[in-house]
Amino acid sequence: MSMEYTYFRKYIILKNDYTNISNINPKGYAKVEIRGNKGIINFNVENCEKEEYYRVYLLKEENGQVYEEDLGRIFADDHGRLRRDITLNLRELESKGFSIDKIDAILIRRGIYVLLGGYIDKDNKVLDRSIKRLLSEEKQEIDVEEAFDLLEEELIEEEKLIEEEIIEEDVEQDVQKDFHLPEEELIDEEIVDTVQVLDHQEQEAIEEEIIEEEVQEEVFEEPSLDKLEAAEDNVGEGTDLQEEEPETTVDGKDPYMESYESLEYARRLHHRNQMTKYILSILRFFPQVQPLKIYLHNYSWWRIEDDGTEPYRGFLPYYNYLMSSDYKYPFLHNSATCMNQIRKYGHYLFGLYKEGKETKYYVYGVPGKFTQEEHPFKGITGFNTWYDSLDGIGYWILYIDPITGKVIYPINPMVPSY
Known part of the structure; x- marks a missing residue:
């Protein structure tokens, strides 16, 4: 396929040659339609697990390495039928390295459990290599x-x-x-x-x-009369008896x-x-990325795909800083929240900042433009640093001290004027 086409349509037969889910015999197809810079994939599948979900992945091979792009979840109904349309933004895919002419196959799976897969053009064995890698990681996945x-x-x-x-x-x-x-x-x-x-x-x-042995062996010094009289005099003068001060x-x-x-x-x-x-x-199950226009030394970033609909399923430490920030403060009416931004852009970033071999900060990046409308709670929860990204959107950054678990507020915040 080529980006030069203003209109393109193709049917992809999804085969169950790779299915490793017992007691089902799925079958179906996917229809891909491209119009200019936008596209849509229509899925029509039968004989799935009833009322179960799967994820759709685009696959490509580059320099002998298989890469995946997660397009999100699709659900089967109570009859095991799956009908779903997934829209594509070709420019966004291209910015991630998944230009439409480089995509080799489509894979539908849930974790290591494969439902169906199919090639867009020719069989170049990328599905076999991808599934083999999944199965090799089965023993390690927890x-x-x-x-x-x-x-x-x-x-x-x-x-x-x-x-x-x-x-x-x-x-x-x-x-x-x-x-x-x-x-x-x-x-x-x-x-x-x-x-x-x-x-x-x-x-x-x-x-x-x-x-008993120590008592028998101990020899007590008999106090003299002078000492007793001195002690009585001290008590008579009102002297307080105090315990020995700790060293x-x-x-x-x-x-x-x-x-x-x-x-x-x-x-x-x-x-x-x-x-x-x-x-x-x-994080080894998530793609490591360099999404910012400028390179920040000692930072490592991972992209976490998230539609923001189930914040309680956050699995990274201190994720509650994103989730609790979804609370509507009465004095910040209609302000942006972390969950708003994640739902809007479909992902967030997690990062580590190191000094030498030690991790100095945990870092969250919430996508959003450098505007008041997309500044999470106007910075009162800690998102007071912004960096431009390669896709032109940018990220609001939150720093967390991993030893104390507290948010670090920058001395010189990078925020829009209010």
């Missing part, structure tokens, strides 16, 4: 919710280990510094090792024996608080690293 649950369990276990290690180090340092622990009160290491492997009752019995460092900080703060920071740092690993494991 459901997003299940992956998140597993991650939470791992984080909890590893945080416990970190806390135990830090506490043990603090105890060892306190003992070495003679931190209010006289040497005669330290229990022999062999006794400690023995107590750790006994049950609760045996531990209590051993502790009672140790206490502090030279700068007046509580060493216990310092231990707590270092433990909390270590926990947050570990959580960030594990969360970043989880994010990268999920």
Whole structure:
């Protein structure tokens, strides 16, 4: 096919040679019509799974690599029939590298479950290679919710280990510094090792024996009469009896608080690293892109196709910053929201900004022009930076600190004048 045609129509027979869904025998066709820079694909399929959905992908092969363009979901009715028209913007497709004359095939699937596929012109085996890649990833693909649950369990276990290690180090340092622990009160290491492997009752019995031995061995100094009289005089003068103040460092900080703060920071740092690993494991299923006109060093971007109709299904961390921003503030009547923009343009961006090997920020990009009408909530939720994109629309950017989970507000916001 060529963009030179002002009108083009073609029927594509969708074959079930690649179907790996049991108990169905689907069949159907797709009709492609092109008029100028606009097009439409009409799907007519039967014998699908009843009341189930699938996604439509355009396939192309370039330099031995198979690429997909997701056109969205299509639904089968309660009789297993599928009727749907999908409109095409040829200029938008071309900006993504999917010019109409380079598209090889159409594939209908749900995850790794293939319904039908068909070639637009000739059979160049791109469907075989695409499906082979899907099946090879079947063992690695993990459901997003299940992956998140597993991650939470791992984080909890590893945080416990970190806390135990830090506490043990603090105890060892306190003992070495003679931190209010006289040497005669330290229990022999062999006794400690023995107590750790006994049950609760045996531990209590051993502790009672140790206490009795220590009481018998202790020699108390008999207070002199002068000391008793001095103590009585002090009490008579109204002197308050106070407990010994906890030891502090030279700068007046509580060493216990310092231990707590270092433990909390270590926990947050570990959580960030594990969360970043989880994010990268999920983002490998989405195309990595460079959508901006200017190249931002140390940034990595992924395009997430989303029609904005099911915001509760967001699977990336802090997605609620996009979802909660959909709330209509009474003093910002008719202002743009993140969900408005995502529904309008059909996608959003997720990015990572790194300094060295460490992830410094999580970044969300919501598509929108540099206008008051498309500025999400006029910036009060954090979208105060805008970059132009290759397609001429642009993105409003939100920065999130992965350690604290808080929104970072830029010192010099890049927003339209109000």
